[in-house]
Amino acid sequence: MTARQLRVALVAAALCLGGSRLVRRSRSAAALPVPASGRDVRDPAAVHDMLLHVLGHDLRQPNASLLAWLALRQTRSQADAALLAQVGGHARRSLRHIDDLNRLLRETRHAYRMRRIAMETLLDEALDRVWSEACEAGIRLERPAGRLPRIGGDAAMLAATLEWLLSSAIGAAAHGTALRTACRGHAGGAALSIVFQPADDTGAAQLARPGPALLCAQRVVARHGGLLVPLQPMQGEAAQAGWYLWLRRRPRP
Known part of the structure; x- marks a missing residue:
């Protein structure tokens, strides 16, 4: 390989590496959720609020999916119906508990306005x-x-x-x-x-x-x-x- 061909190969490799890094950065930037208030994600308060939102959603999701499955499940068996009712009751109580926890955590961050x-x-x-x-x-x-x-x-x-x-x-x-x-x-x-x-x-x-x-x-x-x-x-x-x-x-x- 001549010196000119070697330089061309090095330039091509550099461009390839630079392009892949740019793609990764753009993907990671797009994956970051944007705070609803438009605040900078580097702001600790904004990060805290965003994490509370994500935490509440992730904790609710399994129980919400279970309740959706129970709604689709139809049966004529009394034993199965009683069991599904118990499972649904446990899922609803779990959802209420998660909502209560999330509300308690948000109360610690609330700025009270007395009027x-x-x-x-x-x-x-x-x-x-x-x-x-x-x-x-x-x-x-x-x-x-x-x-x-x-x-x-x-x-x-x-x-x-x-x-x-x-x-x-x-x-x-x-x-x-x-x-x-x-x-x-x-x-x-x-x-x-x-x-x-x-x-x-x-x-x-x-x-x-x-x-x-x-x-x-x-x-x-x-x-x-x-x-x-x-x-x-x-x-x-x-x-x-x-x-x-x-x-x-x-x-x-």
């Missing part, structure tokens, strides 16, 4: 969001009459917390009973009680069991300088259980 809030608006919106769930469970929702006190706080976080409190109470209430809410001004704040007749002592006791959803709700209330307490079931023919929530009218920053 003046109309309690009646906040409660009405939460009741509207759980209305269909209550109808399917055969639970009547009873809202307190009259004008409710105004409070200070983060509207989005308080609304999500109220929705969870109502939803958990609906899940533990006896079919055909009422879920009653009462709200009044109390000691520089607003006291809200959610009372229902439990289906059984075990179901009502689940409200007080520690878990990511309860921890998230208590963290939100604590950030508002308030208090969230599960009401223990009262013995008797009409045993009642529920939640007691107290919020400051002017929460500390």
